[in-house]
Amino acid sequence: MINYELDGKVAVVTGGASGIGKACAHAFARSGADVSIWDLNQSALDAAADELKQHGHRVHTAIVDVSDSRAVDTAMEGVVGELGKVDIVVANAGIGGDISPSGDYSDEGWHKVIGINLDGVMYTQRAAIRAMKKSGGGSIINMASILGSVGFAMSSAYVAAKHGVVGMTKAAAWEHAGDNIRVNAVGPAFIKTPLVEKSLDAQTLKFLESQHALNRLGTPEEVGELVAWLASDAASFATGAYWAIDGGYLAR
Template sequence: MKDKVVIITGAASGIGEATALLFGREGAKVVVSDINSEVGEEVVKRIKKSGGTASFFKADVASAAENKALVDFAVKNYGKLDIAVNNAGIGGEANKIGDMSLEGWHRVIDINLHSIFYGMKYQIAAMLKNGQGSIINISSILGSVGFEGSAGYVAAKHAAVGLTRNAAIEYSSQNIRINAVGPAFIDTPLLDQLDEDIKKHLISLHPIGRLGRSNEVAELILWLGSDKASFATGAYYPIDGGYLAR
């Protein structure tokens, strides 16, 4: 990772934060991006404190213009873009399809799906100039199966996998690898709003007997971004404690 330039969205907490810290420790130049400036700047400070190189750029991934500005920032500050981790996302409105609001549907699709298209559109353009690159799109186990009350999330995460595969077909011959990661339920701030009974139920769905940890997902993302994964492209990698094996 030495001197590799990486963009990570949703990098102020959870999987994004763990990934940013890991890439920083491994020598990458990390552009930490999030809508939460205060927390995002703290992640940058932690990377620098450990001897790494990082900067923060506030961006709303649901905006095409802000995705472009994020890529432009990385290239202007570090000269190129080698790796992009499209991680930002939300759980979205929890309702059955017939009860879901139109606003709730559009919001989760904007943030969890349109953001990946916008991100790749500008990331790929920068990587083509660089002659190589690796993009990792964060999907979910729900990019493979359904989950009651999460229609928007499930639809977006399924679509993210399809979009990843299509992009890989289009650009792998130009030395840009594109993969998707499918975490199961990870113990992040996103789950803090759940009561203990629901958390226990979620744990029971994982044969390994616990929720995942952000750093475990970060290690897979790091591998996919590295040259060690040079033949890995167009694939969907669940990291799920056995969830999908049932």
């Protein structure tokens, strides 16, 4: 396992109690960082925190619905109060949303996905920028998807939100390079997490595997490696970019 040399850094991961977010938190803690994981449910947060403490660094948890901007601001202030500063933020919390054609997509379903997957990333990124400006800079990683660069049937809200995440990442990178803040977007293909495994049947999963050149889904840990590199000083020239990690999905 690679150590990304994050000693003394403080990392925040939204949606950090499960899947990709939890894997990112492990890669950070394993590399020496203190971590704050945010999620909706205290028992899931406690279980993830118990695992993360095995790396020997401080672990902070917060119940935060990222679609609530005030909750996000309060939680970011809480991390600074508890852990002293914020160096790394992964705006990862997200949902799949309704599966429906664009012509039938409901207002409620649309606003739910946009509220979490787009507004939630904007609120998290904004709070991160404000905190990082006070401590001299940092690295923000916004969790997009391959569906931040190509379309996918029956998921218009998700596809729109992820394309929006890529756009806001590029704008913020230009705006805050002078504050020593790097901002990148990560685009995983289909990854074996509860989000995918809960919502798709075995036949669909098999089909999706075949859509990757590597003929399998990715693991959360494989995404965590890219995110940890982007968070680290080794990625000092990386900003404003969309980083696909997709087993070859987009290579067609």
